[in-house]
Amino acid sequence: MTDSKYFTTTKKGEIFELKAELNSDKKEKKKEAVKKVIASMTVGKDVSALFPDVVNCMQTDNLELKKLVYLYLMNYAKSQPDMAIMAVNTFVKDCEDPNPLIRALAVRTMGCIRVDKITEYLCEPLRKCLKDEDPYVRKTAAVCVAKLHDINAQLVEDQGFLDTLKDLISDSNPMVVANAVAALSEIAESHPNSNLLDLNPQSINKLLTALNECTEWGQIFILDCLANYTPRDDRESQSICERVTPRLSHANSAVVLSAVKVLMKFMEMLPKDLDYYGTLLKKLAPPLVTLLSAEPELQYVALRNINLIVQKRPEILKHEMKVFFVKYNDPIYVKLEKLDIMIRLASQANIAQVLAELKEYATEVDVDFVRKAVRAIGRCAIKVEQSAERCVSTLLDLIQTKVNYVVQEAIVVIKDIFRKYPNKYESVIATLCENLDSLDEPEARAAMIWIVGEYAERIDNADELLESFLEGFHDESTQVQLQLLTAIVKLFLKKPTETQELVQQVLSLATQDSDNPDLRDRGYIYWRLLSTDPVAAKEVVLAEKPLISEETDLIEPTLLEELICHIGTLASVYHKPPSAFVEGSRGVMHKRLPARTGSGEGTECPDVGNAAGGSAPEAAPSIIPSQGDLLGDLLNLDLAPPTTTGPTPSTSGMQMGGMDLLGGGLDSLMDESEPLGGDIGGSPAMGAGFGAAPTVMPASLNAPVGGGLGDLFDLGGGVGMPMGAYIPPKTVWLPAMKAKGLEISGTFARRAGVIQMELVLTNKAMSVMTDFAIQFNRNSFGLAPAGPLQVLTPLGPNQTIEVSLPLSTVGPVMKMDPLNNLQVAVKNNIDVFYFSCQYPISMLFVEDGKMERQVFLATWKDIPNDNESQFQIQDCHLNSEAASNKLQGSNIFTIAKRTVEGQDMLYMSIKLSNGIWVLAELKVQAGNPNYTISLKCRAPEVSQCVFQCYEAVLKN
């Protein structure tokens, strides 16, 4: 007997028939009728007309019938709100039923009836159920609060349900706890700043206890909630990790991944030298591998997450390459993800295996997959230098297969290999040229043309090859056209005698017949360059190219950190922060990993999750504008077309113009992109550098000719001899009074890159002191003694000894106030003594703190203005040169100097031992003893300390 009988209809009409049955006196008939109604409903038929008849069946003690009616109600109450009111009384009555199952069912169903009028009646029963003696009812009521919140958030707040819900987190029953957490998490999503889940060590403890006892789904909610907590210190972090690790062996993959999230986040706080840290890393690998043997959909989500984990902590899975090998019947979405991870894990140790696999994949059926596999081979070559040769020969093998798309992909990646290892593999060019005709995709054509242009001198018939492309110039895509233009110009510069005609042809095609501004402008620039100064043209066009980096598709570190905090969520599948796609993400908070090595502000932040917009714990990497970008800008300058159209308009005036075009253009570009001066345009120093602009100079370039940056660049190594680093005088840190006769004074110094703590120990007591030892409390920059305190001989009464203690910066980190405060414990045979001292932050300035100018410009621009702080240094009588020398002694490097209206502007960079960069601008006015200094840093907290150093260094 199956339910399909419920779909049979009679002639009289279904609804009519059902109505009669629903009103039947016989219980059994009634139930069958309701079942028929439900069956119709599930397949999407409209049976709302039966509403009153079905609701009439509600008053029954038959639980199945009751449940069926409730099912119906939930579906149709919204469309019949007035009728739904009829049901309210039954609900209220059921909420008082002695059977907890019925109480729970009533409150659960009521929450699902999304009718405003009903919600008013719901409040009282719900309040009672939240405090019900039966945990089953409480757990159901907890979810009901979330339902009600979805319908009427204000009502829930007014009625105080949120507080009751918070109390349920401490409930004695783990299921109730889990449901309360789940409900609160859902509510919190629409109230990002409500602090609903205010976690403290006590509540964390409750959650961890419930974690062991609740259902698998509850575990997911609790783990996700735990992940939002920031432990106070590494000890708490470790203890949470220890209690979460057993979840890695759960059969439910969602539990496993949520546990991985918690561990990945809290691990961040554990000191790396801790044994437990290593153990934890080892424990993470097997569960991740196991996820890959699950159903393909689970694998996909797992792989997207593993992709993040591998980028953050490659060591976890570095020995597990084989599990990512592709099986031919994996769904395509799994294959592509596996391939990605294989490349990320590729290293010298396993490259042979990886290549053999990739070669195998390149002969598969699926075109997308094959292409990606070929590309992967190229990426391996670039990533693992030792394998480059093998990769190239594999690619050549693949080209021999003559499979069209394989050949094209191979050529695209070989181009990149040439870029990475110039003058190494050019012997293969001949093979590539054989395949010229089969290339029909723009990217492959462009790559091939680039190769021909770049190695024109080695290819005998380069001109013929390029000429053959030129025939269909206008049918090519922009990418190919641009590449062809550049390639022919390169060819001309290398073999000027034979190719003059060709270059004229391409220049006129690009400048006259094309309506693409990029192409036209690049054409003009080349034209002008070639016609005015071929030597300069050579320098520009054939300039050495910067090497391409190994990993081009790594996720940016700050985004990666945020995504790590979102492991297991949709964000981790899309590799985008939730704010980028979650519908109605009302100010979704940005999550950050807790800090270990940073300046420490992360660790003491009450809730790192809320630290949106706060400074990154570690100095974020500066974004380096690649040469390409600048060049791109240069080419995009919209030049006015020259009045002369002839190919060689080489008058002397033009020559001048050509020079200026580039010289001035570059400078002005730099000026525009640099925020240092601010008022460059109006300054009288401008425009003096170069002569009058030639008449054909485009108007846009007229105003800021020459200028600041030219000056900046000239500075070069013009900084004088560095002087020694500033060392503050010794001060008494521990008076003898407080330390049973031991007096300690000291200072800090940086000598040859090593931070030294220089101590003077004086024994002012009557007895001999021995067994000295020293320890530091955790501090902002992780300072720790690099060795034991070397006091070898006993210290007799009234004796003094000078010791210097080398320090390292890899100790545990905690933010101190003030930032440069250091708490020290010194032990001797008598007792342990504690004191605190402040170190000049300048001893943390490292020797390689000199930034590249371009990087400096970009970084300065990149740091938000809020992070800039200005200070005055009074009464300093050094000129800028002397100041700069003095500062350099303390590893404050002057990168550039500019003089504007008698005021010297010094641009300086400092790198702290923990990788934080500080950029500074020092204004020195001749004759004015007051300097102005502006500091920009991603961690603005350090600015004050840095300023103190400036003051100390400059005044001593």
Next chain:
Amino acid sequence: MINSLFLINPSGEMFLEKHWKSVVSRSVCDYFLEAKEKALEPEDVPPVIHTPHHYLISIYRDKLFFLSVIQTEVPPLFVIEFLHRVAEMIQDYFGECSETVVKDHMVMVYELLEEMLDNGFPLATESNVLKEMIRPPTILRSVVNTLTGTSNVGDTLLTGQLSTIPWRRAGVRYTNNEAYFDVVEEIDAILDQSGTTVFAEIQGVVEACVKLSGMPDLTLSFMNPRLLDDVSFHPCVRYKLWESERVLSFIPPDGNFTLMTYHVNAQNLVAIPVYVKQSISFFECGSDGRLDVTVGPKQTMGKTVEGVMVTVHLPKTILSINLTATQGSYTYDNGTKLLVWDIGKLNPQKLPNLRGSLSLQAGAPKPEENPSLNIDLKIQQLAISGLKVNRLDMFGEKYKPFKGVKYITKAGKFQVRT
């Protein structure tokens, strides 16, 4: 949390919808159907799809799509796991998971779905608990129900739902108390042309069928638990005891359940039970090719290999094939180009061989890809990793149960490249 569930058949028809929050229009599935159109195979539909207002997370199982609609940030694995539970529940209740079965038991499936989630939060997903609330259909019960008018829905509060052991129902009584364990191991392997192992691992699972009265507390120990370094357990297993003593201590759910899954991927431990000699070649000119496959036993630990089956996806340009098998029979579907050779038991004295010619469509070029061979096999009474159960002890109850352990090794994703 999970908003709605749609069950969709391979032709794209939605035959069941269930909403746990407000009703989401069916039209949301259009995005899914679009993605399905694009995919070559139903397996290739991406599991997570982003639409302007919703996320669609789907699984493809038993030739059905289970599509869930969510609106907020929900862990996708949570949703996928849940969808698999739904499929398992249907399988468990009605013996199979198919469109017909769901349509036949529409109301019961609907009632079950209602019990499984509340407002999108999982409520009762343990089969033990569900079965107590909504009894699975049996012929006898439907007869009794019609006669007496009692229902399929339990009306007492389930003790199991709230105790710390939610997976076991209370008051279990059997006249024959028995506990059976099946150790099933699947070999996942990739072999290359020359027969060298590229990759091999064992996916093991311990399936239990426990029918014991009362509240038995079981301890299962292995002869060589060190083999297992990567395990996941049913929630009933006490993890601490496993960590410290390497024994499985648990109060079992009633009936069938998966006690543990494990994973052995240390290469040297994975024995490959068969070898395959194959050559599939196409002549450079002409439109012909040859296929020659031989299967033989390799490391079988003295057991017989049975149920051997070789599956090959031949290239699309194949027109017809003409093969002879020395043992077993082969079938070939020209539509899907799927060649299945069912060998049966492997006889070491006389190795089965399949050979013959392949003809390509006229004018078609030599196929670019090399088809892989998929091998199926079964070995009774052997866990290929060498795992052995030592003993099973029972505490907490007085009676003496029947106990039994069965081992079986199968091929999982066992592929030979050509």
